[in-house]
Amino acid sequence: TQTVSQSDAHVTVFEGDSVELRCNYSYGGSIYLSWYIQHHGRGLQFLLKYYSGNPVVQGVNGFEAEFSKSDSSFHLRKASVHWSDSAVYFCAAANTGGADRLTFGKGTQLIIQP
């Protein structure tokens, strides 16, 4: 069974702190990984993706993620969070190398304290 696991339902940090949101996957073969952000009551917005090449990928608004085949992980990081980063973050994966068959994790709510 192909799964995407986000072990933290909630992460709380202070504004200006660094943060890492964890994502682990269980897939065989080539994998396509991505992160999306959902602000309260809104649709999802794409942050970044990985399919091949450099395992560290840069996204919008200072986010980056690192692919690790040995750890089956694709963790999302940001060096210094802003209050506007408060949202739910979804990790998603697919085998096809594209977005057609994305499986989403359960999401991690990032809470930024002032």
Add this chain to the structure above:
Amino acid sequence: AQTIHQWPVAEIKAVGSPLSLGCTIKGKSSPNLYWYWQATGGTLQQLFYSITVGQVESVVQLNLSASRPKDDQFILSTEKLLLSHSGFYLCAWSIDPLYFGAGTRLSVL
């Protein structure tokens, strides 16, 4: 620039009543289109996808149906709503990555 518009923004419906949700894509010809459902506080589940007019594939059976009457339009519907249909419905288009609409909040009472 491409835009994706979903309607209505929110619906409150009675169990057993019909439902029709819509999605329109502008600025992109022949997009791949998707319907996702999100339970309150939950993850997203792909319901349907379509790669061309008149052709829709069902991914999950939830007593819902979808149609693509025009290249830029994707409709989600049912004749009889269930309580379990409550949630947030998101339309998306893609080459890669997915671009989502703002969603429709559905409450079934």
